[in-house]
Amino acid sequence: MVKREGELTPAQIVAELDKYIIGQEKAKKSVAIALRNRYRRKNLPEDLRDEVAPKNIIMIGPTGVGKTEIARRLSNIAGAPFIKVEATKYTEIGYVGRDVESMIRDITNVAVNDVKKEMSEEVDALAKERAEDDLIDILLPPTAFPRRAPSERAQAAQEPAGNGGDESGGPGLSADEKRRRSRERFREMLRRGELEDKIVEVEVKQAKTQVLGMFAGTGLEEMDTNLSNVLGNIFPEKKKRKKVTVKEARAILEEEEREKLVDMDKAVKTAVERVEQMGIIFVDEIDKIASKGSSHGPDVSREGVQRDILPIVEGSTVTTKYGAVRTHHILFIAAGAFHMSKPSDLIPELQGRFPIRVELKSLSTEDLQKILTQPKNALVKQYMALLETEGVLLDFKTEAIEEIAKIATFVNSQSENIGARRLYTIMELLLEDVSFNAPDLKDQTIPITVEYVHSKLKEILENKDLSKYIL
DSSP states (O other), X not given: OOOOGGGOOHHHHHHHHHTTOOSOHHHHHHHHHHHHHHHHHHTSOHHHHTTOOOOOEEEEOOTTSSHHHHHHHHHHHHOSOEEEEEXXXXXXXXXXXXXXXXXXXXXXXXXXXXXXHHHHHHTHHHHHHHHHHHHHHHHSOGGGSOOOOHHHHHHHHHSOTTSSOOTTOOTTSOHHHHHHHHHHHHHHHHHHTTTTTOEEEEEEEOOOOOTTGGGTTTTOHHHHHHHHHHHHHHSOOOEXXXXXXXXXXXXXXXXXXXXXXXXXXXXXXHHHHHHHHHOEEEEEOGGGGOOOSOOSTHHHHHHHHHHHHHHHHHOOEEEETTEEEEOTTOEXXXXXXXXXXXXXXXXXXXXXXXXXXEEOOOOOHHHHHHHHHSSTTOHHHHHHHHHHTTTEEEEEOHHHHHXXXXXXXXXXXXXXXXXXXXXXXXXXXXXXXXXXXXXXSTTEXXXXXXXXXXXHHHHHHHOHHHHHHHO
């Protein structure tokens, strides 16, 4: 369950990250302190609160050591609006591509959707109740029991109760009473699931046409949204009738009722406030936009992207379809391998906006061994669970896991060091035959020993040219 950032102490945040990430204690500690500082700032007096700026972080380290994984897990435990973006997908204003302000529009969209989801859960019970009534109206239209004239209703009221009537209606019951009893009978049938496969006809909203869909990824998405909203106000929303089962109709009607019950003005206000006060943006691959001092070729655009990012990190106001969003207190966490460049290659103004720098260490053989077995989503656990669905049990021996880690370290040292990602390649190759023949190995236990590891990987390890392409 996602907790709000104030509910977790720095030690608890690190403990949560430890469940999925091996090592990198300095990076975890820095992220945990940054998260906790958001909570501390909220408790400051109002005059001081606006003066406390977030301490942005740059994580430096080779690929495959856990930078992106820290970001992914952080989003699950932060309880705050969070997005991960790639610095390489942005271009300088004037070039074809997405402008950097779109990251603020994206995080605002995420926050609005999250708040809508929370508010939808609050009104879920009422929405289901209303959807059930709507479904009964479809199954039992009002015309099935036409209302009587006032004189007939008065006459029916004077007749003694129970005069020849039965449970489902009779000559002694008014049309309203008959209708009420029929509705209750249908309600009970719906709740028992007896009508799930019955075909009914419902009205559904037609999907909105993307006006500028052909220009996706060029920075015109916001214009597309605005045009769609303008045209939507001019032309009424179209609906079409669709034949679906009762089960499908219930889901459609419940969603429509939730939309009616959620106060969108309140949702947008809450979402924008969360983005401004608690938002976290993880900017990956920031080293790819670092230039080395040349002023021609692609470096022109790279430095331009840095200049465009600068005011957003410093604090500015970005216009979104939900209104103006201030970025002064959004926390930015950047990450990069910095193989071909250094953090000092970033423009000085941007360097100054990321005061905390954390270096992530390369993974040792011991770290790789722990990655294979200890995290909740450990690779060994994943492969065992996958093949267990076919009735095949994998029995990984401790020595075999040690050997896999040693091989991964050796291959990383002989070619490009891609960290823990090397384990994916080795495990796929190691279990290729078992995965292929799994349907024929049902109810068998396959022991994964050191000898098994050597038999599957020896030939490729000995042939350096081959291992360069396969591992």
